[in-house]
Amino acid sequence: MYTTLLRIIFNMPGGYDSVVKTLNQEAIVLVALDIARQKGLPAVTMRAVAGHFGVTAMALYRHVADREELARLVVDRIGSHIRPAAPQGDAREDDVAGDHTTDHADWDDRARAWARAQRTVLRQYPGTAAWLIENGPAGPQAYRLLENLAAALAGSGLDDARTARGTALIMSWTFSRVAVEDRAGPPRGERADTFVGGLTTIDPERHPVTARIGQEFFTLDDEEIFETGLNWILAGLGADAAAT
Amino acid sequence: MYTTLLRIIFNMPGGYDSVVKTLNQEAIVLVALDIARQKGLPAVTMRAVAGHFGVTAMALYRHVADREELARLVVDRIGSHIRPAAPQGDAREDDVAGDHTTDHADWDDRARAWARAQRTVLRQYPGTAAWLIENGPAGPQAYRLLENLAAALAGSGLDDARTARGTALIMSWTFSRVAVEDRAGPPRGERADTFVGGLTTIDPERHPVTARIGQEFFTLDDEEIFETGLNWILAGLGADAAAT
DNA sequence: GTAGCGTGGTATACATAGTAAACATCCGGC
DNA sequence: GCCGGATGTTTACTATGTATACCACGCTAC
Secondary structure (H helix, E strand, O other), rough: HHHHHHHHHOOOOOOOOOOOOOOOOOHHHHHHHHHHHOOHHOOOOOOHHOOOOOOHHHHHHHHOOOOHHHHHHHHHHHHHHOOOOOOOOOOOOOHHHHHHHHHHHHHHHHHHHHHHHHHHHHHOOHOOOOOHHHHHHOOHHHHHHHHHHHHHHHHOOOOOHHHHHHHHHHHHHHHHHHHHHHOOOOOOOOOOOOHHHHHHOOOOOOHHHHHHHHHHHHHOOHHHHHHHHHHHEEEEEHHHHHHH | OOHHHHHHHHHHHHHHHOOOOOOHHHHHHHHHHHHHHHOHHHHHHHHHHHHHOOOOOHHHHHOOOHHHHHHHHHHHHHHHHHOOOOOOOOOOOHHHHHHHOOHHHHHHHHHHHHHHHHHHHOOOOOOHHHHHHHHHOOOHHHHHHHHHHHHHHHHHOHHHHHHHHHHHHHHHHHHHHHHHHHHOOOOOOOOOOOOHHHHHHHOOOOOHHHHHHHHHHHHHHHHHHHHHHHHHHHHHHHHHHHHO
């Protein structure tokens, strides 16, 4: 409203759009992305996004179908930030065609790079990993990333069926680890009844192994857990591929 | 309310409690468990549970602190249904002490049995796996089950740190697979823009590998994906244990 | 120029959640 | 016979998504 007036006041060719954010899908997604980064994906509510524009929540519905669509757009945009670099160390962009020409010997390094890139970006947007597990990856970026991973695994010599299963395994590990890391973040040691937090009070009589390795849960950092799991997964895949 | 009157009407020693459910924590958890099984954990709302007793939602707060506590009680109760049988085939109950006396050679079969038992039960209560990923396992049953798994892995010869990481990996795979299966359930082929549903429309030009293996995502059933992933994980763990 | 129509934002309201606060009721013990 | 704790109710407030009706602007066709 009053756009004409504001255009006169600001006296600029493109109107006031370059100063005050215009309400369109692109801008909405960007604001939502910002909220997701700062407060997590669940904090991306219609009212919160609308508030950043000084409009009502209903205004957003002229540009996105509903919250579900907005979430998908946000997650897809997050996916566009994930650029698994080639493991050789050269900084070239990953282009799908190019990836297929790389040496097949380093398939596991490519898979590792893929998982690390996923984790790095997903960690910046709390709640996204959990969302992906519950809703499933979708959209163009998801396809691009799936292709990257599948291409890497296909280079191992696994057949198609195993390649498909392998992508599921690596994606699962990546998403669920980040989801776990998301919650373990800020309120460290706040809730005593949490799984990890409660490990100090384990009764060694009834739970001898847990009591013994309980310390490990504290000292291990997320990085180590993630990398070790990834190594085991790739070792298992590699052994299977070699045996075929 | 009117308990005296009802006791007179029903004319029974214990009052009407044996006919109409009494409101106490145990009964609340059982009703919540029932709702979780039929409609999933997210459907366990305070009002829904209260409705089954013919009371208001606020009445529940005399017996549970809040929805969070109720959810934890429900999940713990679900955990009590998980009884990973010994892999030898004998039907004895798994008791923690007994588990440790079993032969260490079959550590991977024990881990497999653990994961299968988890999956079988978690599948009966949709949304629980996702809840576990987001909130983390907690409570007595979680400890018992963790001990079971850790004990199995410790039998592989892995050191404590690796055992801890191994439990995280196996739990992650189990939980996230069931979480994925939960959503893939009823609305199969409903949303065309879903990850799996969209795989038919993959452009073979841009996503050659995905297009090729796309069929596999349809034909593979959940059982196969789960078992194969589990095998790879255990193979990776085993190789590492053997190398140490 | 003006009538009308489409685009886009607003106002209002409803449904579903959890839950706080004050009140009511009932029952057992003094 | 009354009192106090335990237990359920009432009311209401919050946050969330979203349906519906409305309205204001500005462009286009006459």
